[in-house]
Amino acid sequence: MSKMSTDLTRHALNGPTMGTRWSAQFYTAPDVDPAPIRAALQAAVAEVDAQMSTWNPESDLMRLNVAPVAHWQVVPAHLFKVLRLGLEIGQTSNGAFDIGMGDAVTAWGFGPEAASPERIQSAMTAARDGVETRLEFDVEGSRVRKTAPIALDLNGIAKGYGVDRLAETLRDFGITSGLVGIDGEMRALGLRPDDSPWTIAVEAPDPTRRTPHSILALENAAVATSGDYRHWVEVQGRRLSHTMDPRRGAPLVAPPASVTIVAPTCAQADAWASALMVLGADHGARLARERGLDALFLLRDDGDSIRSVEVGRLFSDTPKPNLPLGR
Template sequence: MPKTCSDPRRLALHGPTMGTRWSVTCDAAPDTDVQALQTALAAAVQQVDAQMSPWLPGSDLNRLNHAPVGAWVTLPAEILEVLVCALDVCRLSAGAFDPAAGALVDAWGFGAVRDAPDAEAIRTATSAAPVARTPTYEALELDSGMLRARKHAPMHLDLCGIAKGYAVDRMADVLRQNGVPHALVALDGELRAVGGQADGQPWAVAVESPETCRRAVHSVVELQDLAVATSGDYRHYLQVGDARLAHTMDTRRGAPVRNEVASVTVLARQCMHADAWATALLVAGPGEGLALAQRMGLEALWMLRRGNGLVTLGLGRFSSGAPASGA
């Protein structure tokens, strides 16, 4: 049973992971073992990285990537849970979210292989675009009961568009298991609120303005038992001549996403879902993405580059400008 927080203390925990940092702000009972909580949170994030990192040669993701087509690969339950969600969003978004973007990510210089675009690698990766192959959600077979997966076509998986959101969810699980009912978990642009604050107020989270040279707040969203994730073109990109190449790939085009969407913010109960859908809506663009979000009943905020300014477009709680709360 969760501990009561009749006289809670505010804790701020954090640590490195996945090339960035995770953080937890929580209102915990006075007798909470802070070191044990810190260790458990760090272990949860480390497990996700060890299983799903495209950068670690020995990760479970890379074992699957390097396995021959048709060979079953035994996998941990956690990565299978993420793959199930990734393939579901891939199917529902008609490939706007595609976990088999790894070859394109590497070819364009955003992966572990190279730090600049390579024309030959791009040609090779583009030749395997969905128009020329079976969709990822059909070409990757998952057997959750037997904890295994196999590929029916060559593919290089990359879970960077969903794994950080899943890591946030795992940290939320750790907090609940340790009797912490009030917390805000963050990893890059992915956040999840466990309950509200101990005083009954929701957690206030800034939605960042998509500016490359400085960090600025566009608006504030209030979270209670709710997750939020943002995908955009303004933090991770390569400058090639006059062109700025976003790190998010559109596998349908075989190239980095290129549309007027500067960022998309999505609300969901689980951060894994918010993370994946934010990526899907970024790739889909404002027209296709709006129709997709309406069809899926998503709550989302787009910031579009038009002329010299930004235009916002919102659905759900974002449409009225009212603060979002999961209560």
């Protein structure tokens, strides 16, 4: 380690957000007080939660959801940005990522309410309509209006955007070496003070324990994983993943165990991980190659083995032999 790196002080902060916790590791000069940085980081994620939560009926997103059709609703800048990014990735993924799945998420019991058979049938019927035909944006006025009834849900992108806000907050304090995250979605700023990359574990898709499958080395990049092994509901004795299939308005059937994406921002990584979960390894890997994405698909084979399909500059395109789960 260089003398310059030993002159720096390492900070490790964390706090509550979005039903989980945020974290931040970073380096500063020894005389820097971390208290204002902690407060700013907490405020940044609290702002995202206040604007995009589906659990808070007073959030800006939920106010948009209950606004009348054809009514122009002014929304704050961060929410406006995430709505447009979500719509853009939805269009680029041919609808595999859909921010209009609020009714389906609620119906199947992944929101504040229990699953409802009546709502499930309604959500599956409504899934035929795309979100892009039901939202309009006024860029100059930062306004949004619905052209048809729709319930928006940003759980597939908001957490990643929260990570981006943590990174931007560190940069606002002049910090160029750090690693921030929310519940496993991570973003690296620069390198460590000794010029080594930040190392991040890709978790094995094991619901019973947390073990690494592989290790990533990142510099100025973000990583997010979507999987079927942490969040699910049980319906009629069957465990269903929280990721919705926009084509059906229902949880995915036989999805990949997980999809990990490395991208410039965590919001992009978060949304694309969900989109490629929906598309599966065959169609998803093809789209990832077309879009220049770095993607890791982990697939369950017979027994307890896991097979990987890897795409992009950080990975190879060659399917790997089966490996025991958790190794």
